[in-house]
Amino acid sequence: MKLNVVIPCYNEDEVLHETNRQLTELVDSMIDDNLLTECDILYVDDGSDDKTWDVIEELQTTSPYVHGLKLAHNVGHQNALWAGLEQSVGKCDAVVSIDADLQHDIHRIPDMVLSYQAGYEVVYGIRNSRATDSKFKKRTALSFYKLMQKIGVDLIPNHADFRLLGKNALQALSEFPERNLFLRGMVRLLGFKETYVYFDCNERYAGKSKYSSRKMFAFALDGITSFSVWPLRIIYLIGLVCLGVSIAEMIYILVAYFQGRTIQGWASLLFSVWFLGGLLLFSVGVVGEYIGKIYKEVKRRPRYIIEKQI
Ligand code: UDP
Numbered sequence: 001m002k003l004n005v006v007i008p009c010y011n012e013d014e015v016l017h018e019t020n021r022q023l024t025e026l027v028d029s030m031i032d033d034n035l036l037t038e039c040d041i042l043y044v045d046d047g048s049d050d051k052t053w054d055v056i057e058e059l060q061t062t063s064p065y066v067h068g069l070k071l072a073h074n075v076g077h078q079n080a081l082w083a084g085l086e087q088s089v090g091k092c093d094a095v096v097s098i099d100a101d102l103q104h105d106i107h108r109i110p111d112m113v114l115s116y117q118a119g120y121e122v123v124y125g126i127r128n129s130r131a132t133d134s135k136f137k138k139r140t141a142l143s144f145y146k147l148m149q150k151i152g153v154d155l156i157p158n159h160a161d162f163r164l165l166g167k168n169a170l171q172a173l174s175e176f177p178e179r180n181l182f183l184r185g186m187v188r189l190l191g192f193k194e195t196y197v198y199f200d201c202n203e204r205y206a207g208k209s210k211y212s213s214r215k216m217f218a219f220a221l222d223g224i225t226s227f228s229v230w231p232l233r234i235i236y237l238i239g240l241v242c243l244g245v246s247i248a249e250m251i252y253i254l255v256a257y258f259q260g261r262t263i264q265g266w267a268s269l270l271f272s273v274w275f276l277g278g279l280l281l282f283s284v285g286v287v288g289e290y291i292g293k294i295y296k297e298v299k300r301r302p303r304y305i306i307e308k309q310i
């Protein structure tokens, strides 16, 4: 069988030589073991500012498996990964996606391939622990998974984008038309036969995380708003409660008015002005978030633009 490995890279020139060395070694051994007959390692340069593309070009001339895709500008991890996956549709039996920084244990790939050969179309790589994460990341990630579960989004805790997709799953995924990508949620919707592989997450081999807190937050928000209308419903409920309270208040005001005691109430008045003002702005913001999504979807702009391919 033929395997594709897709690796999105954003400013990863420090790690790519080592990543490619280890991957090449692994693929060689998998071919020796007759697990594979062919393999393409596809590096997707997500509009890096450093020497990432030069390194990919260099690797391509020296290594038998390497291919490269250079995106014209930075479109983010999910879109870059999508670009690589789309390139692989119809060209392989299965595709594995991994990060460039060697945090995903590539030595679990043979087990993923074995699972595929045993009939599984989707194999998730799941982290054993979050020991290599900062406290902040660990905590935010866990609360994110909990929140997603509560609002009914089906995610696998501690699974990021280290996974194998068989060709049928890949084909089905590539037909999803949406622009707001949240791949780990989308794959869950496919419904193919799936299984898991556990791995120990390593430290990043070199360089810094390319997911800033800002990107992380935006990604989490994307996950929620692309998969759930729960925030809208909450606002609707809060609105209902407010309406109930205001009706009660209206009755109270009328009674007070007719009893001739209407001077007091400055504090409660000011409070309701601020509270309702805040609530309204917040609600408009949430609705705006969804409208923004719709706006992005209807424009149907390309998810990425390819500059070069080797
Ligand atoms: N990445 C990307 N585009 C971006 C940000 C990240 O292609 O805008 C890639 C990055 O090169 C890496 C993977 O996504 O291969 C995961 O990023 P990183 O390791 O920095 O995230 P972390 O592991 O810290 O969550």
Ligand code: MG
Pocket: 099, 101, 103, 204, 209
């Ligand atoms: Mg990483």
